[in-house]
Amino acid sequence: MPDIISLNDVSKVYGKVIKTKVLKDVNISFEEGTFNSIIGASGSGKSTLLNIMGTLDKPTTGEIYINGVRTDTMKKNELLELRNKTIGFIFQFHYLLPEFTVLENVMMPYMIGNSKPSREILERANELLELVGLSKVKNNFANNISGGQQERTAIARALINNPKIVLSDEPTGNLDSEATVNIYKLLRGINEKMKTTFIVITHDNRIAEKADRIVEIKDGKVIGDSFKEKWPSYRCLVLRM
Ligand SMILES: Nc1ncnc2c1ncn2[C@@H]1O[C@H](COP(=O)(O)OP(=O)(O)O)[C@@H](O)[C@H]1O
Ligand SMILES: [Mg+2]
Incomplete structure (x- = not known):
């Protein structure tokens, strides 16, 4: 599969007077359709990296490509x-x-560019709510459901426009361990099912593993980069020695 996101020599400096370099010449690519996790201590630069990959923030130097298109030079409306x-x-x-209700929240990204939901989008929202197990509460207001259900609403909302990439920053940070495992499985x-590329920042080893x-x-x-398919051959190499 081709790469869906590529970062070439990306650096990020915060501050004009006191300059802090929080990303240092990062070179990394992510293959389409894969499920990736990013780990590291608090303050290591994970969120900055994810925001830059998602075009929410610009790198100080370096290039970003999404689906083969350079994005760090794009204008606001293009982004x-x-x-x-x-x-x-x-x-x-x-x-x-x-x-707004759970259903309305899920359709919100679509509503930004359109005044009324089409039948297709309503169908898709309902399908996604079924997928994340929220059909029963879809007409509740968003503050009238549990934390885990809010997380599921946010997941359905992230998928409404059928994105190629989902970027997630500590999605289960405030959920208990059972809810965390369930969200991960989801x-x-x-x-x-949808071949969506996932990049998930997590401090939860069960998700990362x-x-x-x-x-x-x-x-x-980037101080570590391990691919699952390479782990068995690595193990063979160790055994042969
Ligand atoms: N907007 C900002 N202005 C200045 N410093 C920032 C800003 N955002 C993050 N930082 C600093 O950049 C470093 C990396 O932050 P961050 O990417 O949030 O790390 P992580 O997500 O790994 O905890 C931290 O030292 C943080 O204080
Ligand atoms: Mg962070």
């Missing part, structure tokens, strides 16, 4: 369109709109 069509975001703080299932690839960040650098 808006690219993001809305290609990338779904799931953050720990869901930013659901409490005065994301993995979506990855397998089940990904196809684990990227480790330390002090703004």
